[in-house]
Amino acid sequence: MLGVETLLLPVSFLDWLRARLFSLLGPLGQPIVRRPELRVALRGSVAVLLALTGTILLPLWILALGPLILGVPHLLSDARYLVVRPGHQRSPRLVLAVGIPLVICGLGVGMPAGLAALAGVFLVSDGALWRRCIGLSLVGALALWGYAAHSFYPHELWLAHLHNPIGVLIWFLWRPRHERLHLIPLLLYVACATVIGLGVVHALPFGLSAAPHSDGSALEFFRDTLAPEFSETWGTRLVLLYCYAQMVHYSVWLQLVPEEDRPRPTPRSFRESLRVLFADLSWPLLLLAMLIALSLLLFALRDVWAARTAYFRLATFHGYLELCALGLWFVKGQRPQKARRLVETAQGFLPVSAAAAHR
Numbered sequence: 001m002l003g004v005e006t007l008l009l010p011v012s013f014l015d016w017l018r019a020r021l022f023s024l025l026g027p028l029g030q031p032i033v034r035r036p037e038l039r040v041a042l043r044g045s046v047a048v049l050l051a052l053t054g055t056i057l058l059p060l061w062i063l064a065l066g067p068l069i070l071g072v073p074h075l076l077s078d079a080r081y082l083v084v085r086p087g088h089q090r091s092p093r094l095v096l097a098v099g100i101p102l103v104i105c106g107l108g109v110g111m112p113a114g115l116a117a118l119a120g121v122f123l124v125s126d127g128a129l130w131r132r133c134i135g136l137s138l139v140g141a142l143a144l145w146g147y148a149a150h151s152f153y154p155h156e157l158w159l160a161h162l163h164n165p166i167g168v169l170i171w172f173l174w175r176p177r178h179e180r181l182h183l184i185p186l187l188l189y190v191a192c193a194t195v196i197g198l199g200v201v202h203a204l205p206f207g208l209s210a211a212p213h214s215d216g217s218a219l220e221f222f223r224d225t226l227a228p229e230f231s232e233t234w235g236t237r238l239v240l241l242y243c244y245a246q247m248v249h250y251s252v253w254l255q256l257v258p259e260e261d262r263p264r265p266t267p268r269s270f271r272e273s274l275r276v277l278f279a280d281l282s283w284p285l286l287l288l289a290m291l292i293a294l295s296l297l298l299f300a301l302r303d304v305w306a307a308r309t310a311y312f313r314l315a316t317f318h319g320y321l322e323l324c325a326l327g328l329w330f331v332k333g334q335r336p337q338k339a340r341r342l343v344e345t346a347q348g349f350l351p352v353s354a355a356a357a358h359r
Contacts, residue, residue, distance in 0.1 A: 014270045035348050036265040036340060037181045040256060044171075044185030047251035052192045052201070055244040059203050060211035060218045063243050067311045068300050070250045072293040076281065077253040078318045081261055082325045084280050086336060093124040098324055106317035111152040111159070114320030115143050121324045127331030135327050160226070161238070163319035164245035167252045170322060173329065174260040175337035178349045189248060196241050199233070203240055212304045221305075265340050265351040 022029035032039050054062050088094045097120030105113035122135035146152040168189060172182065195201045211218035219236065226242050227235035262268060268276075278286065292314070300307035329335060342349040 011270045011274055018267075018270075031347065033266055034350050036259070036342075036351075037177055037179045037349060039267070040259045041181035041184050043255050043259065044182070044251075045188055047255060048185055048188045048192055048248055051244050051247035051251070052196075054247055055196065055240050056201065056203050056207065058207050058210065059240055059243040060207065060209075060214070060222070062247060063222060063239070064212050064218070064304050064308060065300070066243075066246060066250065067315075068296050068304070068307055070254065071311050071315060072289055072296065074250050074253040075315055075318055076286075076289050077257065078321060080277075080280055081253075081257050081336075082321055085261065094120075097121070097124045102317045102321055102324070105320055106314065108313065108316075110316060111146065111156050111320075112143070114317070114323075115139055115146075117320055118323055118327055121327040122331060125328055125331045127333065131331045131333065135330065157226075157228075159319050161242060161245075163322060164242070164249040166319070166322050166326070167249040170325065171252045171256045171260065173326075173335055174257060175335055176339040178339065178342050178344070193241060193244065196244055197237055199237055203236075208236070261337060265342065 022033060025032075032042065083089055089099070098117045101113045101117035101120060105111075105117065119136060119139045122132045122139065125132070142155065146155055168186070172186060192201075208219050219239070222239045222242075223230070223232070223235035227238035230238060258273075262276075296307050296311055299310065341352050343352055
């Protein structure tokens with residue numbers, strides 16, 4: 001029977017490749033390794049610029065294939081960092097009041113079940129009563145608004161757009177920082193979103209026509225889905241803005257949140273990262289996620305658009321999960337992680353051990 005070490009052996013090549021890259025960078029690579037806040041700011045900035053580039057070059061391809069390639073891994077990261085690592089799955093109150101409504105939400109009920117899960121956070125969580133009352137009031141107002149309109153569809157559409165920057169907000173709030181380097185990718189994110197939304201930056205004409213298995217109507221499909229009742233110009237801008245924000249959202253959950261959450265401030269090897277992943281989520285859950293991701297990709301070979309629709313039906317719950325996490329932090333009045341133990345040196349804020357080596 002294959003052991004974990006045997007299965008992780010191919011990952012050693014990635015560790016060797018990264019070590020080789022840092023070796024080639026020489027003195028320039030040392031601050032990236034030793035300064036966690038600099039490393040996160042650099043990764044975040046690169047992610048934003050890549051998202052902007054992709055939005056300009058091939059937005060329709062990204063909108064079609066991005067969820068099928070990165071969607072399931074990012075859902076897994078959502079569950080890992082918002083549920084499993086904090087240990088919420090071991091709380092009967094949260095499982096009953098929040099977990100079950102989220103499962104029902106993912107089965108097709110949508111926003112009513114999602115709002116029920118969010119209300120459950122404010123009902124059963126420990127925290128200040130005034131915070132819980134504020135949260136319940138907001139959830140109640142949104143529920144009454146939807147029922148009065150006899151449809152939650154407009155609210156669900158706006159949540160589809162808002163859940164992408166909500167992921168950025170979650171990363172921003174994850175832990176206190178010693179420096180302000182995290183503001184660089186954050187301001188860059190806002191600036192790029194602004195120039196896309198205002199039409200200062202446009203997608204290439206080829207990018208607005210090229211799409212997988214498309215007869216040229218893909219852009220119209222996305223305008224009808226993501227920006228109904230908007231003019232053609234503003235509808236296209238909203239589609240591009242969604243493409244850009246979705247790419248950054250995936251980077252947040254697959255790169256930035258893992259960097260912020262891990263206890264050690266220096267980079268972890270790929271082998272060790274996989275070991276910890278297996279320890280956090282277990283083989284059965286990871287195997288199930290791999291089977292779902294592979295099924296979606298195989299489905300996409302036959303019909304990309306149907307596979308994409310199937311993914312979003314599966315992923316309905318995760319926007320509400322992120323809102324539930326924010327609600328829980330608000331009620332408790334604390335962030336999920338404390339500030340890192342860093343010491344200010346001439347080379348910037350370094351881990352305690354690394355700082356001692358520079359004295």
